[in-house]
Amino acid sequence: MRIVAQRAASGSVSWEEAGARKVATIGPGLVLLVGAGPDDDETIVRRMADKLIDLRVFADDAGRMNLSLIDVKGEALIVSQFTLxxxxxxxxxxxxLGAGDPKRAEELYEAFVARFRERGIRAQTGSFGAVMRVSIENDGPVTLVLSSDDWPTRV
Incomplete structure (x- = not known):
């Protein structure tokens, strides 16, 4: 599983569905671009979701990154991103070709979203597999990249 996480003041995603424009938005929180790979499973999904929920990337009163998504009552905008x-x-x-099987990837993506909701996070999503427009008002900026596998990025 590969994830680009951005701390955001706000975020939105829009797409077309059945001839209508759909939009999902969040206030302060995390915008997560999420890709599931062929070797991913539910254990990895849970570990990655919990890591992001508990990650202390939000500023406390002293301006230090000491608070988690739960601490700040933040939201999550979770967007599928197989191009990771x-x-x-x-x-x-x-x-x-390195992306996971679309059907299995969607199951893992839905499990990832469900874990956020189980933990009490308001999680908004786009539409898996759709062409989407994502807007992020990055806060910081704070951008983190997480991977459950060895991620070769050399070109």
Whole structure:
């Protein structure tokens, strides 16, 4: 599982569904771009979700990053992002063959979202597999990259 996490003052995602425009928004919290890989399972999903929920990336009264998403009663905007598994080591077009099976990836994505909700986080999502527009008002900026596998990023 690969995740780009951004601390946000606000965030939104929009997409077209059945001829209508859909929008999901959050206030202060985390915007998470999430990709599930072929070797991921429910144990990894739970570990990654809990790590992000408990990660102390929000400022306390002294301005230090000491507070978690739960501490600040923050929200999460969780957007599927299979291109996190793109291989750019050859050529000029990213290869997306390293992404997980779409059906299984959607199950893991839904389990990831469910874990946030189980822990009391208001979690908003886009539409898995849809073409979406994501807006992030990055706060800090604080951007973190998490991976459950060895992530070769060399080009």
């Amino acid at each position: 598994f793109a291989d750019m080591s050859r050529g000029r077009r990213p290869s997306l």
